[in-house]
Amino acid sequence: MTPPRLALVPGEPAGVGPELCLRLIQRPRDYALTAYADPRSLQAAAQALNLPLKLLPPDQPALRPGELSLVEVTQASVPDWGQPDPANAAAVIGALRQAAQACLDGELEGLVTGPVHKAAINAGGIPYTGTTELLAQQAGCEVVMMLANDIVRVALATTHLPLRAVADAIAPEPLARTLGIVAAALRADFGVAEPAIAVLGLNPHAGESGHLGREEIEVIEPVLAALRAQGLNLIGPLPADTAFLPAKLRGYDAVLAMYHDQGLPVLKYSGFERAVNLTLGLPYPRVAVDHGTALDLAGSGRADPSSLIAAADTCARIARNRRPQGAPP
Structure with missing residues (x-):
């Protein structure tokens, strides 16, 4: 069976999201991940954790440890760890919207999201109550x-x-x-x-x-x-x-x-x-971590990736379950 192709959005670039993504892709997996992010944030996380990172074009599935397909979403800045920059709000929301649209268009089969800093997004001039509400509005569903x-x-x-x-x-x-x-x-x-x-x-x-x-x-x-x-x-x-x-x-x-x-x-x-x-209720599976940005841990390598790993594994499993019976392998 063809491995599910999932979108991966790290979330707040000053938080633990980028480094959790780096931890996630070091594992063998039976699904492909395409990140919607600024490569500079991912590379900064790879450097902070001393982990390998090979970024691939978005049309090339990333399945091997250390590999990650990438759709570039440029941030206004690469913030210091633990110091969110409200100027990055548009990039954070843009990454979520682009990744979700790829799922709505059938290009990808599910969305995995890291933690977002609500205060930084609102400080950046974008009214935001939560990603759940944002995705529901974009998809037009309950x-x-x-x-x-x-x-x-x-x-x-x-x-x-x-x-x-x-x-x-x-x-x-x-x-x-x-x-x-x-x-x-x-x-x-x-x-x-x-x-x-x-x-x-x-x-x-x-x-x-x-x-x-x-x-x-x-x-x-x-x-x-x-x-x-x-x-x-x-x-x-x-x-x-x-x-x-x-x-x-x-x-x-x-x-x-x-x-x-x-x-x-x-x-x-x-x-x-x-x-x-x-x-x-979305037309595609969306699974997120069950924790916040943990700004005090960002860049330290001490953040636990268990929730993001569970989110990606769960999203892939749901994506397979949603495939029509008799779909080609």
Whole structure:
């Protein structure tokens, strides 16, 4: 079978992204990587880590250790490690958009992204809330954020909202749409024929029969009942404080949390190093690291590449799963 061709975007050039990419490409792999980056940043990382780097033209697949195909995206500067330059914001966003467009055009089969520095991008004059939102807008589709490791997959009904805004955002149509996207991704991307999804309640003890809040009774339970009638296997709404017990997790293929900090602390505690961030619902697989730019570690060689390695491996696996049955090898 032809190795999947994936786009690789290092992210913030002053952070650990470039050196994590260098660590990633030293491994034998069964997929090809094309970076969208400034070669100067990659070469600076190779020099800092004393690792080999051979840059290839974008039409030449890079499969061997130390090789990386490159689409050049020129930055305004090559910043010092740990010192983001807002002048590079256009290049960081441009790299993401170009790589995503190559996936939308069918030139590449998936997108792997390193950590981005939101403050530097906004300081550079580009309004930016997150790469998930940027990619969804570019593709013109609804998406769901899921984080996953070897222990649990956690999808989010709401993402980056203030806590006081979460309850108003839990509404029937968005909740039903989110569950549909999660179920479809579990089938297509992870090969789960009949996925079981645990749905957390919003309130403590899942509302305690209305005594601690009525969102479960008035919104969540009716949505789950309607989707169960359509054939989805949904468990809940469940109290969040017991849903993640190991014995219970074995009965789910994924957990839907109502808000960011309801589900993600558990996932990160259970295996932060190998966790990845997936954007479900895009026409192509997108998998990112589950950590930030780690400016204090940049250029030191001490940054752990495990999450980026897991992201690339996961993206390649999903890309293969998405290939049509009977597609040529």
